[in-house]
């Protein structure tokens with residue numbers, strides 16, 4: 001007989017057996033404890049965010065914290081709210097997929113059933129925390145505006161572009177970028193653009209409010225940027241790009257750090273910092289970003305199943321390295337695949353439960369070769385009905401493309417190198 005992993009309703013019973021094995025084996029009933037069974041799961045999958053100075057609001061380091069949160073841990077793991085990982089398993093293979101197995105979820109639930117037993121303290125795994133509060137370690141360069149930006153209490157969202165000079169007479173090859181928002185109450189997201197032509201300086205020179213940088217409308221930077229290094233939104237974790245690949249920042253280029261501010265109701269200040277990791281090895285492939293968009297979004301009020309797609313013909317042989325889906329609050333699903341010239345298809349990403357709070361970047365385990373003439377197909381689905389609890393408009397109204405959180409977007413950012 002196979003014991004089924006227990007459903008949530010069983011939490012609270014003591015002494016719960018769980019099926020840890022495959023389908024036809026019945027493993028002996030095992031007493032679950034923190035030291036041997038729970039700590040390894042939490043340390044690996046939760047503590048990277050649930051520790052001091054990280055994105056999560058409380059720490060899950062050590063037995064006392066874990067015990068305090070035991071019920072919630074089981075609950076949010078079971079519903080797969082945590083750890084936040086929105087890509088459907090098996091549709092594309094990604095690095096660092098942070099997803100609990102069914103038996104790990106069963107373990108967490110069974111642990112609650114034991115009254116959150118500690119087990120043998122000496123068996124608790126040693127937790128090694130990074131020496132730096134930057135996820136990838138201390139950056140080679142940290143850039144930021146020279147002083148905090150002052151934001152009014154109320155009004156529309158603000159897109160402020162801070163212009164930062166790079167002082168290098170050689171190209172800077174950026175392997176990874178990380179952003180530390182200064183004030184999480186108001187920083188909605190951050191994108192770092194590259195300007196090789198001094199356009200941003202001209203715009204900043206026109207600013208009259210006495211603060212650094214300049215305001216742009218519609219989410220762009222007010223000119224066609226030379227490139228972008230990526231961005232930050234809640235939950236986004238930086239990735240180190242593959243050996244021999246990096247973003248290029250030309251000598252004398254400006255970095256334009258665009259911070260999207262959402263006002264909090266009180267005057268606030270923010271000083272956002274950008275950490276750059278510079279290549280130590282020779283770089284032979286520059287990383288580019290493709291922005292696959294559909295501006296044609298036009299979602300009727302009340303429409304619960306609005307579908308829209310974009311087919312993007314790939315103009316040259318490329319290797320796809322990572323993707324980042326982006327929608328706002330009405331977005332429910334996004335799926336992308338590539339149709340190769342021989343007609344065969346490869347999955348790229350599928351998010352069935354889009355959550356605006358988790359704008360994750362997904363890097364492929366094996367980069368995907370995409371020959372010239374292939375078509376990347378992106379499908380998205382939106383729910384503009386009153387039943388969508390995240391719908392920012394009450395009652396619902398017609399929504400089109402736009403930069404405010406109450407507008408919508410259809411965007412798949414794809415990071416690639418040319419072959």
Ligand code: HEC
Pocket residue numbers: 042045046047048049050055056057069072073074076077082083084098100235357
């Ligand atoms: C990528 C970062 C990240 C990871 C990994 C992560 N969390 Fe979280 N967690 C958060 C953030 C941020 C919040 C606050 C979310 C919010 O306010 O929406 C949160 C909230 C929670 C909450 C409170 C939920 C609520 O409704 O109040 C629990 C419980 C939790 N996490 C447990 C876990 C567990 C258990 C794991 C590992 C299995 C985990 N988290 C992994 C970032 C993370």
